[in-house]
Amino acid sequence: MIARIFATASSELHIARRNRWVLIAVLLMVVFSVVLSAAGSAPTGALGADRLSVVVASLTSLSVYLVPLVALLMSFDAVAGEVERGTLPLLLTYPVARWEVLAGKLVAHTAILVVAIAAGYGAAAVLTMFADSAATSGLASLWRLTWTSVLLGATFLGIGYALSSLARRVSGAAGLAIGLWLGLVVLYDLGLLAAVVADNGGGFTTKVFPLALLANPADAFRLFNLTASQAAQAAAGVGGAAYAVPLWQSLLSVAVWPLISLGLAAMAFRRVEP
Amino acid sequence: MKDRLMTSTLMISHLTKTFEGVKALTDVSLSVASGERVALLGHNGAGKSTLMKVILGLISADHGEVSVCGAAPGNAAAREHVAYLPENAAFHPALTGLEQITYYMRLRNEAASGAMDLLDRVGLAHAAKRRIGTYSKGMRQRVGLAQALIGHPRLLVLDEPTSGLDPVSRRDFYALLDGLAADGAAILLSSHALTEVEARTDKLLILSGGKMVAEGSLPELRREAALPVSMQLHAINGYDTDIMKAFPAAIRANGVLQLACSQDEKLATLARISKLHSKLADVEVIPPSLEDIYSHFSRRDGQ
Numbered sequence: 001m002i003a004r005i006f007a008t009a010s011s012e013l014h015i016a017r018r019n020r021w022v023l024i025a026v027l028l029m030v031v032f033s034v035v036l037s038a039a040g041s042a043p044t045g046a047l048g049a050d051r052l053s054v055v056v057a058s059l060t061s062l063s064v065y066l067v068p069l070v071a072l073l074m075s076f077d078a079v080a081g082e083v084e085r086g087t088l089p090l091l092l093t094y095p096v097a098r099w100e101v102l103a104g105k106l107v108a109h110t111a112i113l114v115v116a117i118a119a120g121y122g123a124a125a126v127l128t129m130f131a132d133s134a135a136t137s138g139l140a141s142l143w144r145l146t147w148t149s150v151l152l153g154a155t156f157l158g159i160g161y162a163l164s165s166l167a168r169r170v171s172g173a174a175g176l177a178i179g180l181w182l183g184l185v186v187l188y189d190l191g192l193l194a195a196v197v198a199d200n201g202g203g204f205t206t207k208v209f210p211l212a213l214l215a216n217p218a219d220a221f222r223l224f225n226l227t228a229s230q231a232a233q234a235a236a237g238v239g240g241a242a243y244a245v246p247l248w249q250s251l252l253s254v255a256v257w258p259l260i261s262l263g264l265a266a267m268a269f270r271r272v273e274p
Numbered sequence: 275m276k277d278r279l280m281t282s283t284l285m286i287s288h289l290t291k292t293f294e295g296v297k298a299l300t301d302v303s304l305s306v307a308s309g310e311r312v313a314l315l316g317h318n319g320a321g322k323s324t325l326m327k328v329i330l331g332l333i334s335a336d337h338g339e340v341s342v343c344g345a346a347p348g349n350a351a352a353r354e355h356v357a358y359l360p361e362n363a364a365f366h367p368a369l370t371g372l373e374q375i376t377y378y379m380r381l382r383n384e385a386a387s388g389a390m391d392l393l394d395r396v397g398l399a400h401a402a403k404r405r406i407g408t409y410s411k412g413m414r415q416r417v418g419l420a421q422a423l424i425g426h427p428r429l430l431v432l433d434e435p436t437s438g439l440d441p442v443s444r445r446d447f448y449a450l451l452d453g454l455a456a457d458g459a460a461i462l463l464s465s466h467a468l469t470e471v472e473a474r475t476d477k478l479l480i481l482s483g484g485k486m487v488a489e490g491s492l493p494e495l496r497r498e499a500a501l502p503v504s505m506q507l508h509a510i511n512g513y514d515t516d517i518m519k520a521f522p523a524a525i526r527a528n529g530v531l532q533l534a535c536s537q538d539e540k541l542a543t544l545a546r547i548s549k550l551h552s553k554l555a556d557v558e559v560i561p562p563s564l565e566d567i568y569s570h571f572s573r574r575d576g577q
């Protein structure tokens with residue numbers, strides 16, 4: 001079982017390397033992280049936080065967009081690509097379970113995400129600490145951001161695999177992935193903000209809004225990191241609601257979402273007829 | 275050994291499969307024993323690929339029973355022992371031939387160190403480290419063949435394995451099959467042309483419109499078809515009309531007199547021809563071609 005999962009993972013790594021996905025993922029994360037840490041660490045001292053914590057707050061806002069995007073870009077082809085190329089029937093005649101195939105792809109894609117995230121955040125941390133040696137006190141929040149980013153990535157890898165299985169065509173899967181990304185990380189928050197403004201402190205804001213944040217893996221990720229690093233005041237917008245939700249709830253959402261999305265992916269893949 | 279030859283590795287009885295009203299397979303029964311090479315023939319759309327996908331458990335049948343190495347098709351135990359070469363085998367273009375075969379070997383729990391040997395067996399060693407995206411159709415077909423040889427499959431299901439291969443490679447391919455069959459593997463291969471199958475298979479099955487219309491060795495099918503024998507008579511200049519008088523059914527075409535008779539009448543007809551030997555320059559007897567026999571059976575029932 002383990003041997004077959006790693007066989008698939010190693011094959012997927014070869015493919016990702018040739019298709020430049022490793023390079024693209026790492027470059028995206030490094031470039032945006034470095035730009036943010038250079039731009040975002042200027043107004044310091046006034047907030048009473050060290051530079052690195054401030055950078056982590058900006059990186060959190062960045063990762064909410066970027067990590068899901070990179071994960072979806074790597075995963076939308078996973079099943080639809082095999083169907084379209086005609087490689088799936090042969091693969092399924094091998095003594096390998098379908099979930100083992102998905103697990104192998106997950107191992108490879110997660111490994112690439114880990115490398116990209118480590119490279120991006122690492123570059124930002126090195127730059128920040130170079131400018132302010134006291135910034136090491138923010139390392140704990142950086143570490144928290146790192147592992148939650150990997151969980152966020154895994155969630156969106158699972159979502160990507162599920163969409164890829166449902167669409168069965170690469171073009172369809174790509175469309176669904178982009179639509180879902182827009183919906184979950186952009187439109188969802190805009191909708192919530194609009195509702196909160198319209199509600200004007202009523203029942204929606206106090207009861208539904210926190211749940212709505214927890215239900216969305218991207219919002220839960222941002223909520224958890226902002227609450228935990230007590231840097232909520234450094235962020236604007238939806239982050240302001242961070243105090244309303246206890247830490248354990250957002251942590252639970254961040255931890256459970258990968259399981260849900262990967263479970264859905266396994267179910268969707270099982271229903272694909274080769 | 276005797277015992278193993280008697281047991282069927284693949285058994286199918288009364289198999290029926292319908293796709294949204296289209297009858298792809300109707301009441302198909304067959305068996306392939308260990309060490310036996312069976313060719314499945316039929317025109318495009320006859321149901322060959324569908325039958326193979328059912329055997330592999332890729333699609334499920336509507337009715338009928340299929341037993342693969344004693345297990346249900348697609349079952350983990352069956353997949354351990356069955357190798358498949360799909361029609362138009364496809365692989366990820368970014369992988370090299372060596373990486374692709376290594377992957378498949380690891381999925382079958384085989385030491386990946388044998389991957390190069392396997393590629394060598396199908397004549398791909400020189401291109402092993404090139405991406406499959408740069409391969410020709412024939413080379414991709416060989417990758418497909420190489421993966422079907424991994425481990426020691428007890429049943430090989432090969433869908434149009436020789437399409438895209440040149441005649442020399444085709445001969446090498448049949449030599450490879452001989453070795454596998456001698457080691458006890460059961461082999462089911464399909465083709466849409468009888469001429470591609472060569473006489474090196476033990477049994478021929480002809481599918482037409484989803485129905486099994488003929489089954490047997492080539493000599494058996496030849497006898498059963500009982501197609502007319504064609505004869506060509508080359509008359510010595512000026513004797514054409516004499517011969518036409520003796521054989522009023524003959525047809526003149528390209529300066530040759532053509533005559534057809536049934537298998538049973540063959541010797542009697544030859545005897546009559548030999549009486550005219552002083553007026554004849556030459557006689558040719560042309561038995562029905564493999565393609566004629568195939569068309570005969572595949573046209574009989576299928577529309």
Ligand SMILES: Nc1ncnc2c1ncn2[C@@H]1O[C@H](COP(=O)(O)OP(=O)(O)O)[C@@H](O)[C@H]1O
Nearest residue numbers: 293296298316317318319320321322323324325
């Ligand atoms: N997935 C499918 N959906 C609908 N019809 C199909 C499907 N697969 C095959 N068929 C039909 O079943 C018949 C047999 O097809 P196939 O087994 O591919 O034939 P062959 O391999 O002998 O050329 C054809 O009429 C084909 O159109």
Ligand SMILES: [Mg+2]
Nearest residue numbers: 322323324361
């Ligand atoms: Mg076919």
